[in-house]
Amino acid sequence: MNEKIDIDGLFGQIRETEPQLDGRIFTQSVMRRLPESKPKSFFSDSQLTVLAGALGCGLSFSVFPMTDVLNMMPTQFTLTPALLASVLGMSCVLAALAYWSSETDFNL
Protein backbone atom coordinates (compact mmCIF):
# COMPACT_ATOMS: atom_id res chain seq x y z
CA MET A 1 0.00 0.00 0.00
CA ASN A 2 1.24 3.44 -0.88
CA GLU A 3 2.01 5.55 2.16
CA LYS A 4 0.60 9.06 1.88
CA ILE A 5 3.30 11.69 1.69
CA ASP A 6 2.87 15.10 3.28
CA ILE A 7 3.55 17.32 0.25
CA ASP A 8 3.03 20.59 2.15
CA GLY A 9 5.44 19.47 4.86
CA LEU A 10 7.97 18.39 2.25
CA PHE A 11 7.88 21.79 0.59
CA GLY A 12 8.14 23.39 4.03
CA GLN A 13 11.35 21.47 4.65
CA ILE A 14 12.71 22.46 1.25
CA ARG A 15 11.87 26.10 1.94
CA GLU A 16 13.77 26.04 5.21
CA THR A 17 16.87 24.61 3.56
CA GLU A 18 16.77 26.88 0.51
CA PRO A 19 20.32 28.11 -0.03
CA GLN A 20 21.16 31.77 -0.65
CA LEU A 21 22.87 31.52 -4.03
CA ASP A 22 26.00 33.62 -4.50
CA GLY A 23 25.12 36.14 -7.17
CA ARG A 24 28.45 37.85 -7.93
CA ILE A 25 29.32 35.95 -11.10
CA PHE A 26 25.70 35.69 -12.18
CA THR A 27 25.13 39.45 -11.75
CA GLN A 28 28.33 40.23 -13.67
CA SER A 29 27.30 38.05 -16.58
CA VAL A 30 23.83 39.64 -16.68
CA MET A 31 25.34 43.14 -16.62
CA ARG A 32 27.76 42.28 -19.42
CA ARG A 33 24.83 41.27 -21.64
CA LEU A 34 22.70 44.35 -21.03
CA PRO A 35 22.38 46.77 -23.95
CA GLU A 36 24.50 49.88 -23.56
CA SER A 37 22.58 52.93 -22.44
CA LYS A 38 22.48 55.74 -25.00
CA PRO A 39 25.23 58.30 -24.37
CA LYS A 40 23.90 61.71 -23.40
CA SER A 41 23.82 64.16 -26.26
CA PHE A 42 26.52 66.76 -25.58
CA PHE A 43 24.59 69.39 -27.58
CA SER A 44 21.29 69.03 -25.71
CA ASP A 45 23.16 68.82 -22.40
CA SER A 46 25.03 72.08 -23.11
CA GLN A 47 21.89 73.77 -24.37
CA LEU A 48 20.13 72.99 -21.13
CA THR A 49 23.05 74.26 -19.04
CA VAL A 50 23.24 77.55 -20.99
CA LEU A 51 19.48 78.08 -20.76
CA ALA A 52 19.40 77.36 -17.05
CA GLY A 53 22.42 79.66 -16.54
CA ALA A 54 20.81 82.52 -18.48
CA LEU A 55 17.57 82.14 -16.56
CA GLY A 56 19.44 82.10 -13.25
CA CYS A 57 21.42 85.24 -14.20
CA GLY A 58 18.27 87.07 -15.25
CA LEU A 59 16.46 86.25 -12.03
CA SER A 60 19.45 87.16 -9.87
CA PHE A 61 19.97 90.46 -11.66
CA SER A 62 16.36 91.51 -11.17
CA VAL A 63 16.31 90.86 -7.42
CA PHE A 64 19.96 91.33 -6.50
CA PRO A 65 20.60 94.52 -4.42
CA MET A 66 23.64 95.53 -6.44
CA THR A 67 24.11 99.04 -5.02
CA ASP A 68 23.89 97.84 -1.40
CA VAL A 69 26.49 95.18 -2.04
CA LEU A 70 28.76 97.68 -3.79
CA ASN A 71 28.47 100.04 -0.83
CA MET A 72 29.46 97.21 1.50
CA MET A 73 32.63 96.50 -0.46
CA PRO A 74 35.79 97.69 1.34
CA THR A 75 37.70 100.35 -0.53
CA GLN A 76 41.02 99.04 0.71
CA PHE A 77 42.30 95.94 2.42
CA THR A 78 45.58 94.69 3.87
CA LEU A 79 47.03 91.43 2.71
CA THR A 80 48.23 89.56 5.82
CA PRO A 81 49.79 86.07 5.98
CA ALA A 82 46.65 84.82 7.79
CA LEU A 83 44.37 86.14 5.06
CA LEU A 84 46.60 84.62 2.38
CA ALA A 85 46.56 81.23 4.17
CA SER A 86 42.76 81.38 4.47
CA VAL A 87 42.36 82.14 0.77
CA LEU A 88 44.71 79.29 -0.14
CA GLY A 89 42.90 76.90 2.21
CA MET A 90 39.51 77.79 0.75
CA SER A 91 40.86 77.32 -2.77
CA CYS A 92 42.17 73.87 -1.86
CA VAL A 93 38.83 72.82 -0.38
CA LEU A 94 36.93 74.08 -3.44
CA ALA A 95 39.35 72.32 -5.81
CA ALA A 96 38.98 69.07 -3.85
CA LEU A 97 35.18 69.35 -3.98
CA ALA A 98 35.27 70.02 -7.73
CA TYR A 99 37.55 67.02 -8.28
CA TRP A 100 35.37 64.74 -6.13
CA SER A 101 32.17 65.74 -7.89
CA SER A 102 33.73 65.18 -11.33
CA GLU A 103 34.98 61.72 -10.34
CA THR A 104 31.81 60.53 -8.61
CA ASP A 105 29.09 58.73 -10.48
CA PHE A 106 25.87 60.19 -9.11
CA ASN A 107 23.76 57.66 -11.04
CA LEU A 108 22.93 55.53 -7.97
Place this chain on the structure above:
Amino acid sequence: MSELSDQMLIQSVVASKSHNAFASLVKRYQSGLRYSLRQITGGDEMLADDIAQETFIKAFKSITMFNGQSKFSSWLYRIAYNLFISHHRVARNRELPYGDDQPEHRVTTSEETDLQRDLARAMLKLPPQQRMALHLHLHKQLTHQEICTIMELPLGTAKTAINRGKKLLQEELSIWKSGAIS
Protein backbone atom coordinates in the same frame (compact mmCIF):
# COMPACT_ATOMS: atom_id res chain seq x y z
CA MET B 1 23.11 53.06 4.83
CA SER B 2 19.51 51.97 4.18
CA GLU B 3 18.77 50.04 1.02
CA LEU B 4 16.89 51.80 -1.74
CA SER B 5 13.39 50.53 -2.37
CA ASP B 6 12.50 48.59 -5.51
CA GLN B 7 10.44 51.53 -6.68
CA MET B 8 13.35 53.96 -6.45
CA LEU B 9 15.69 51.59 -8.24
CA ILE B 10 13.11 50.94 -10.98
CA GLN B 11 12.56 54.68 -11.43
CA SER B 12 16.27 55.17 -11.83
CA VAL B 13 16.45 52.40 -14.45
CA VAL B 14 13.46 53.84 -16.32
CA ALA B 15 14.78 57.41 -16.20
CA SER B 16 18.41 56.87 -17.09
CA LYS B 17 18.78 53.16 -17.91
CA SER B 18 21.12 53.06 -14.93
CA HIS B 19 23.08 49.81 -14.94
CA ASN B 20 24.06 50.30 -11.30
CA ALA B 21 20.46 50.50 -10.16
CA PHE B 22 19.56 47.46 -12.22
CA ALA B 23 22.51 45.53 -10.78
CA SER B 24 21.05 46.16 -7.31
CA LEU B 25 17.75 44.66 -8.44
CA VAL B 26 19.53 41.64 -9.93
CA LYS B 27 21.47 41.08 -6.71
CA ARG B 28 18.25 41.35 -4.71
CA TYR B 29 16.23 38.83 -6.71
CA GLN B 30 18.72 36.50 -8.38
CA SER B 31 18.93 33.89 -5.64
CA GLY B 32 15.19 33.28 -5.28
CA LEU B 33 14.55 33.28 -9.01
CA ARG B 34 17.46 30.98 -9.84
CA TYR B 35 16.46 28.57 -7.10
CA SER B 36 12.85 28.51 -8.29
CA LEU B 37 13.96 27.84 -11.84
CA ARG B 38 16.20 25.03 -10.62
CA GLN B 39 13.19 23.49 -8.95
CA ILE B 40 10.97 23.69 -12.01
CA THR B 41 13.66 22.54 -14.46
CA GLY B 42 14.27 19.45 -12.37
CA GLY B 43 17.51 20.76 -10.90
CA ASP B 44 19.20 21.66 -14.19
CA GLU B 45 21.39 24.49 -12.93
CA MET B 46 22.76 25.54 -16.30
CA LEU B 47 19.33 25.77 -17.89
CA ALA B 48 17.90 27.51 -14.83
CA ASP B 49 20.67 30.12 -14.86
CA ASP B 50 20.27 30.66 -18.61
CA ILE B 51 16.56 31.32 -18.20
CA ALA B 52 17.24 33.56 -15.18
CA GLN B 53 19.75 35.59 -17.22
CA GLU B 54 17.32 35.96 -20.09
CA THR B 55 14.66 36.99 -17.58
CA PHE B 56 16.74 39.84 -16.19
CA ILE B 57 17.82 41.00 -19.64
CA LYS B 58 14.24 41.02 -20.86
CA ALA B 59 13.18 42.83 -17.68
CA PHE B 60 15.81 45.52 -18.30
CA LYS B 61 14.72 46.01 -21.90
CA SER B 62 11.04 46.25 -21.07
CA ILE B 63 11.13 47.85 -17.64
CA THR B 64 9.00 50.75 -18.91
CA MET B 65 6.17 48.19 -19.26
CA PHE B 66 6.25 47.51 -15.50
CA ASN B 67 3.26 49.43 -14.18
CA GLY B 68 3.85 48.85 -10.48
CA GLN B 69 0.45 47.25 -9.93
CA SER B 70 2.04 43.94 -8.95
CA LYS B 71 5.24 43.27 -7.03
CA PHE B 72 8.46 43.50 -9.04
CA SER B 73 9.23 39.90 -8.08
CA SER B 74 5.85 38.77 -9.51
CA TRP B 75 6.63 40.58 -12.76
CA LEU B 76 10.03 38.86 -12.91
CA TYR B 77 8.44 35.48 -12.28
CA ARG B 78 5.95 36.10 -15.07
CA ILE B 79 8.78 36.78 -17.54
CA ALA B 80 10.67 33.73 -16.25
CA TYR B 81 7.62 31.51 -16.57
CA ASN B 82 6.99 32.61 -20.16
CA LEU B 83 10.63 31.97 -21.05
CA PHE B 84 10.51 28.59 -19.35
CA ILE B 85 7.38 27.61 -21.30
CA SER B 86 8.95 28.81 -24.58
CA HIS B 87 12.07 26.82 -23.85
CA HIS B 88 10.02 23.77 -22.98
CA ARG B 89 8.14 24.01 -26.29
CA VAL B 90 11.31 24.38 -28.31
CA ALA B 91 12.98 21.50 -26.44
CA ARG B 92 9.97 19.27 -27.02
CA ASN B 93 9.79 20.11 -30.71
CA ARG B 94 13.48 19.52 -31.23
CA GLU B 95 13.49 16.54 -28.89
CA LEU B 96 16.45 17.94 -27.01
CA PRO B 97 17.77 15.89 -24.10
CA TYR B 98 15.91 18.23 -21.73
CA GLY B 99 12.55 16.80 -20.79
CA ASP B 100 10.50 14.69 -18.51
CA ASP B 101 12.52 11.52 -18.80
CA GLN B 102 16.03 12.88 -18.72
CA PRO B 103 17.03 13.45 -15.12
CA GLU B 104 20.64 12.52 -15.93
CA HIS B 105 20.94 15.82 -17.82
CA ARG B 106 20.98 17.59 -14.49
CA VAL B 107 24.03 19.21 -13.00
CA THR B 108 24.05 19.10 -9.24
CA THR B 109 26.13 20.78 -6.60
CA SER B 110 26.90 20.16 -2.98
CA GLU B 111 24.46 22.98 -2.12
CA GLU B 112 21.63 20.60 -2.98
CA THR B 113 20.35 18.16 -0.37
CA ASP B 114 18.95 14.70 -1.18
CA LEU B 115 15.46 15.95 -0.45
CA GLN B 116 15.80 18.86 -2.87
CA ARG B 117 17.20 16.52 -5.53
CA ASP B 118 14.44 13.95 -5.13
CA LEU B 119 11.72 16.56 -5.18
CA ALA B 120 13.21 18.23 -8.26
CA ARG B 121 13.26 14.83 -10.02
CA ALA B 122 9.67 14.09 -9.06
CA MET B 123 8.62 17.57 -10.21
CA LEU B 124 9.96 16.76 -13.69
CA LYS B 125 7.16 14.24 -14.09
CA LEU B 126 4.55 17.00 -13.85
CA PRO B 127 3.47 19.14 -16.81
CA PRO B 128 5.24 22.55 -16.74
CA GLN B 129 2.11 24.48 -15.80
CA GLN B 130 1.43 22.29 -12.76
CA ARG B 131 5.10 22.37 -11.82
CA MET B 132 5.18 26.15 -11.75
CA ALA B 133 1.82 26.52 -10.02
CA LEU B 134 2.81 24.03 -7.34
CA HIS B 135 6.17 25.67 -6.78
CA LEU B 136 4.69 29.15 -6.48
CA HIS B 137 1.97 27.94 -4.13
CA LEU B 138 3.84 25.55 -1.88
CA HIS B 139 7.39 26.85 -1.99
CA LYS B 140 7.00 30.58 -2.53
CA GLN B 141 3.71 30.56 -0.59
CA LEU B 142 2.03 32.93 -3.03
CA THR B 143 -1.71 33.43 -3.00
CA HIS B 144 -3.89 31.99 -5.76
CA GLN B 145 -4.44 35.52 -7.03
CA GLU B 146 -0.69 36.17 -7.31
CA ILE B 147 -0.25 32.85 -9.10
CA CYS B 148 -2.98 33.82 -11.56
CA THR B 149 -1.21 37.13 -12.23
CA ILE B 150 2.16 35.48 -12.80
CA MET B 151 0.90 32.63 -14.94
CA GLU B 152 -1.85 34.63 -16.62
CA LEU B 153 -4.44 31.97 -15.80
CA PRO B 154 -8.04 32.14 -14.61
CA LEU B 155 -8.41 31.47 -10.88
CA GLY B 156 -10.15 28.11 -11.39
CA THR B 157 -7.45 26.85 -13.75
CA ALA B 158 -4.71 27.83 -11.31
CA LYS B 159 -6.44 26.03 -8.44
CA THR B 160 -6.95 22.93 -10.60
CA ALA B 161 -3.29 22.97 -11.67
CA ILE B 162 -2.22 23.09 -8.02
CA ASN B 163 -4.55 20.28 -6.92
CA ARG B 164 -3.68 18.02 -9.86
CA GLY B 165 0.00 18.75 -9.40
CA LYS B 166 -0.19 17.86 -5.72
CA LYS B 167 -1.94 14.59 -6.52
CA LEU B 168 0.52 13.64 -9.23
CA LEU B 169 3.49 14.52 -7.06
CA GLN B 170 1.99 12.49 -4.23
CA GLU B 171 1.75 9.45 -6.53
CA GLU B 172 5.22 10.00 -7.93
CA LEU B 173 6.87 10.30 -4.53
CA SER B 174 4.92 7.30 -3.18
CA ILE B 175 6.22 5.14 -6.04
CA TRP B 176 9.71 6.41 -5.43
CA LYS B 177 9.43 5.80 -1.68
CA SER B 178 8.07 2.28 -2.03
CA GLY B 179 10.79 1.59 -4.62
CA ALA B 180 13.45 2.84 -2.22
CA ILE B 181 12.13 0.63 0.61
CA SER B 182 11.85 -2.57 -1.47
